[in-house]
Amino acid sequence: MPGSDLPATAADPSRRVSAWLLLIGGLLGWLASVTLTIERFKLFTEPGYRPSCSINPILSCGSVMVTRQAAVFGFPNPILGVVGFSVVVTLGVSVVAGVGLPRWIWGGLWLGTAAGVGFVCWFVFQTLYRINALCPYCIVVWVATPLLSIVVSDRLWGRTSGLLGAFVQWRWTVLALFYAVVLLLVFLRFQDYWLSLV
Numbered sequence: 001m002p003g004s005d006l007p008a009t010a011a012d013p014s015r016r017v018s019a020w021l022l023l024i025g026g027l028l029g030w031l032a033s034v035t036l037t038i039e040r041f042k043l044f045t046e047p048g049y050r051p052s053c054s055i056n057p058i059l060s061c062g063s064v065m066v067t068r069q070a071a072v073f074g075f076p077n078p079i080l081g082v083v084g085f086s087v088v089v090t091l092g093v094s095v096v097a098g099v100g101l102p103r104w105i106w107g108g109l110w111l112g113t114a115a116g117v118g119f120v121c122w123f124v125f126q127t128l129y130r131i132n133a134l135c136p137y138c139i140v141v142w143v144a145t146p147l148l149s150i151v152v153s154d155r156l157w158g159r160t161s162g163l164l165g166a167f168v169q170w171r172w173t174v175l176a177l178f179y180a181v182v183l184l185l186v187f188l189r190f191q192d193y194w195l196s197l198v
Helices: 013-045 061-065 077-096 103-131 136-157 162-169 171-189 191-196
Strands: none
Touching: 013 061, 013 077, 013 136, 061 103, 061 136, 077 103, 077 136, 103 136, 103 171, 136 162, 136 171, 162 171, 171 191
């Protein structure tokens, strides 16, 4: 079918792997978003409720949930994740089942994941340098979103040359570098606390 992605088959193992990564990454992000949404509503409806992800002074999603950054558009941020990751999971199931998706769907999914990565970068900065606390479920989203972005980039531009082709070729290095930078920033920001645990 013109303009369609080829089905992921056993004869194309890299496509099969990327299909499963799309589904698993979407599920992880969706579960984290749903859990955060539930925790957020409990925090505001049950006096004295302590969220399950409030573990210590640093890993404390309760501290994050009450900030204005946690509701950028006037409603809890995790609701965006519930909706967005639902789309990813639906498409992931389709691709795992071998359905060839039109290129425009991959393009739309790429735009969504790219926007998600931008939002993750903004929220990483906010939690580290404005809120001064980390949300464990948010960290799951920080892991899943960039992974989804590079998987979709590979599907969309895996056979192209130039800058996009080079990005796809080095995608795993770019992803590892992103994770390393975030981990380093988290360590440096709260190093006194981490070192006190040793």
